[in-house]
Every structure is written in structure tokens, then in C-alpha cells.
Amino acid sequence: MSGILDSVNQRTQLVGQNRLELLTFRLNRRQRYGINVFKVKEVLQCPKLTSMPHLHPFVKGVAYIRGQTILVIDMSLATGGRPVDDVSNCFIIISEFNRSVQGFLVSAVERIVNINWEAILPPPKGAGRNNYLTAVTEIENELVEILDVEKILDQISPVDTRLSSELLDEISLITPTVKTVLVADDSMVARKQVQRAIESIGCNCICVKDGKEALRTLQMMAKNGSIYDQLALVISDIEMPEMDGYTLTAAIRNDPALKDLHVILHTSLSGVFNQAMVERVGANAFIPKFNPDELGRAVKNAMTTVTAVSVSS
Structure with missing residues (x-):
């Protein structure tokens, strides 16, 4: 042990x-x-x-x-x-x-x-x-x-990106104040899979190819006003050129203008190390690829939390 x-x-x-x-x-x-x-x-x-x-x-x-x-x-x-x-x-x-x-x-x-x-x-x-x-x-x-x-x-073996009708019904009951999601993944196929799943629940996607581009995009958005009025959450792969998802998450947590963003790490990586790493960098959730209902439910939970915080403030 x-x-x-x-x-x-x-x-x-x-x-x-x-x-x-x-x-x-x-x-x-x-x-x-x-x-x-x-x-x-x-x-x-x-x-x-x-x-x-x-x-x-x-x-x-x-x-x-x-x-x-x-x-x-x-x-x-x-x-x-x-x-x-x-x-x-x-x-x-x-x-x-x-x-x-x-x-x-x-x-x-x-x-x-x-x-x-x-x-x-x-x-x-x-x-x-x-x-x-x-x-x-x-x-x-x-x-x-x-x-x-x-x-x-x-x-x-093509991946089915459709969400179940039961989950779509659940999601239809919430009215998030912000419906835009940033998706970071170096695989074009993976980006498209996530985008189709996210758009099927009525959200918009901003897609980028790596962690460095994601961080640059977030920082540019933050200069135009509160990031929380523009973006509901970030969904990031872990393995990406120039900056991986762990480092991206740590950079978000260390930036005062971004630190409270909801971050989901969504990756094909498996193994016993992931949970320790997720906790170390402060991500909100870790989801192995690719189950559209698991991803959709995580997005629903994030948007419910973001909406509740927005209403209370």
C-alpha cells in the first residue's frame, strides 16, 4: 500500500x-x-x-x-x-x-x-x-x-452524443442566467462530441484547442466585464499542447478575476491518480469520457449552482 x-x-x-x-x-x-x-x-x-x-x-x-x-x-x-x-x-x-x-x-x-x-x-x-x-x-x-x-x-466505434430524454426533461426545468460554456480539447473529434451534447441542452459553446488558448480567452473575456456574467463554466480536457488541463485549472484558481469559475475536467485518462490530481488543482468535478448523460448532468449541476449564486447575490 x-x-x-x-x-x-x-x-x-x-x-x-x-x-x-x-x-x-x-x-x-x-x-x-x-x-x-x-x-x-x-x-x-x-x-x-x-x-x-x-x-x-x-x-x-x-x-x-x-x-x-x-x-x-x-x-x-x-x-x-x-x-x-x-x-x-x-x-x-x-x-x-x-x-x-x-x-x-x-x-x-x-x-x-x-x-x-x-x-x-x-x-x-x-x-x-x-x-x-x-x-x-x-x-x-x-x-x-x-x-x-x-x-x-x-x-x-462512433460515440453516441445524444442525451437521454429523461435528463433533457430535467434540464428543461432550470433557467440558467448564463448559458455559455468554454470547451478546451486538443482533439477535434472530442470537441465536436462535447459541443453536440452541450448544444442539445440549449447552451452555447466557445471551443478552443488547448489550455493556453483557453486561459488567454478567459482573461480577454474578464477584461470586458465580470466573467460570471459571460460564462457558466469551463469543460477542459487534461492532455493538451502547451498547457494541460491541470495547469489551466490551477491558473484559473490563482487569477482573482477567474478564481470562482466552475471547472469540469473531462478526459479519456483513467486511473487511481486522477482524483488526487483533481483535488490538488481545485477542479469542481472530474468526468471520464464519454458518457453524454454524465456530462449533461454535471453541466446541469454547475448551472444550477451558478444560477443560485447569481440570484442570492
């Missing part, structure tokens, strides 16, 4: 320092890629894969690992490259995204690098595979690409 607690404490020290640990790997091509270690459950030599009918073309097969049946996705094919023909020398990165476990088939796994989020930059406009990237960085004078895994997974 003490070892687990030490690990939690060690990793929460990254919060406020805007840092992450990146596992680097390669596909069929020479290009180097990275994935946040928090999303990785384990890495292993590719086991025997079983083919099944009606699988998505990106899915190489199914592996039975530690009592669990896991889809194995050919990441080279999914990102526009050649399919993997021989899996015998390949590896699987077992990861957890959006409450599901899947395996990413890769050619080689390298090492873990500790890096500052400020060194993680948005992909250059016009890049060849820009639609599959959320960010890029440089390690040892080599470009490392960070893939938009949420887009790949959405192509394989």
Missing part, C-alpha cells in the same frame, strides 16, 4: 509543473510517436490474434489477455500507412481510453521520456497526416507525433 501511495504522491508532483511522461514507439514507418504513460496499462509482445467476422478494417484481430478479450488495432493502417503483415515481431500497447481497453499494434516500443507540456505543440497546419494528430514535439532532434487516438476510436 505504501508503494502505491508513494507512486500517487510522486506523480501528483507533476501537477502544477505542466509535465507528463511520454512512451515513445514506432509503426511500420520510421516516424516516431508518443502516448501518455497514464493511458498505458502494459506493453507486451504481440500474442496470437484471432480473426472474427465483421471487424472494422483497422482491427487486426482479437487477443485474449489476462482473462479479457481485447481488440487489437493496427495503428499503421489506422493512420494511413501500410497494414502490418507479420505480427510476430510486433508489440501491443494495452491502453485505456474513454472507459474501454484496447491494444495498439506497433512495430517497436522505445522508452519513457519526461517532458514539459510547453514542449508539446499543436501540429503544423498543412501537415500530411494532420487530421490524425493532436500534437507534435521534438525529442533528441527528432520529431515525435502524438496521435488523435479519440478520432481513430470514433471511426471504429
Whole structure:
């Protein structure tokens, strides 16, 4: 138990320092890629894969690992490259995204690098595979690409963004004084998912691509008057180029003009560390992606609170 607690404490020290640990790997091509270690459950030599009918073309097969049946996705094919023909020398990165476990088939796994989020930059406009990237960085004078895994997974199994009729009925009974929500997420697919869910309950969305842009937008809004008369809440991803969601939340809490904003961290990250990190930076709620009713209910609760505070003042 003490070892687990030490690990939690060690990793929460990254919060406020805007840092992450990146596992680097390669596909069929020479290009180097990275994935946040928090999303990785384990890495292993590719086991025997079983083919099944009606699988998505990106899915190489199914592996039975530690009592669990896991889809194995050919990441080279999914990102526009050649399919993997021989899996015998390949590896699987077992990861957890959006409450599901899947395996990413890769050619080689390298090492873990500790890096500052400020060194993680948005992909250059016009890049060849820009639609599959959320960010890029440089390690040892080599470009490392960070893939938009949420887009790949959405192509394989699209997310339903519709809210239940019961929740929509509940939300229709409240009349918030402010109906605008700021959404920060580096994945275009994730932004659209959140936006559709939020707009379905009659709210407006301001969408930005990373924490730095979110903070700049909030500070500009605050110069035009009270932020609480303009914005109901902030919904932020955690993993974002230049400034992550934890650092964004901490910056909001440290700004006198923004400090009482309601902040929901909405992320594909899972694991035992998140609650400790959320409490450390002072976010109001943490919601794993993507359940539209959970997100809608959190927004309803936030708007009910904001409306009540506004009426009392």
C-alpha cells in the first residue's frame, strides 16, 4: 500500500509543473510517436490474434489477455500507412481510453521520456497526416507525433452524443442566467462530441484547442466585464499542447478575476491518480469520457449552482 501511495504522491508532483511522461514507439514507418504513460496499462509482445467476422478494417484481430478479450488495432493502417503483415515481431500497447481497453499494434516500443507540456505543440497546419494528430514535439532532434487516438476510436466505434430524454426533461426545468460554456480539447473529434451534447441542452459553446488558448480567452473575456456574467463554466480536457488541463485549472484558481469559475475536467485518462490530481488543482468535478448523460448532468449541476449564486447575490 505504501508503494502505491508513494507512486500517487510522486506523480501528483507533476501537477502544477505542466509535465507528463511520454512512451515513445514506432509503426511500420520510421516516424516516431508518443502516448501518455497514464493511458498505458502494459506493453507486451504481440500474442496470437484471432480473426472474427465483421471487424472494422483497422482491427487486426482479437487477443485474449489476462482473462479479457481485447481488440487489437493496427495503428499503421489506422493512420494511413501500410497494414502490418507479420505480427510476430510486433508489440501491443494495452491502453485505456474513454472507459474501454484496447491494444495498439506497433512495430517497436522505445522508452519513457519526461517532458514539459510547453514542449508539446499543436501540429503544423498543412501537415500530411494532420487530421490524425493532436500534437507534435521534438525529442533528441527528432520529431515525435502524438496521435488523435479519440478520432481513430470514433471511426471504429462512433460515440453516441445524444442525451437521454429523461435528463433533457430535467434540464428543461432550470433557467440558467448564463448559458455559455468554454470547451478546451486538443482533439477535434472530442470537441465536436462535447459541443453536440452541450448544444442539445440549449447552451452555447466557445471551443478552443488547448489550455493556453483557453486561459488567454478567459482573461480577454474578464477584461470586458465580470466573467460570471459571460460564462457558466469551463469543460477542459487534461492532455493538451502547451498547457494541460491541470495547469489551466490551477491558473484559473490563482487569477482573482477567474478564481470562482466552475471547472469540469473531462478526459479519456483513467486511473487511481486522477482524483488526487483533481483535488490538488481545485477542479469542481472530474468526468471520464464519454458518457453524454454524465456530462449533461454535471453541466446541469454547475448551472444550477451558478444560477443560485447569481440570484442570492
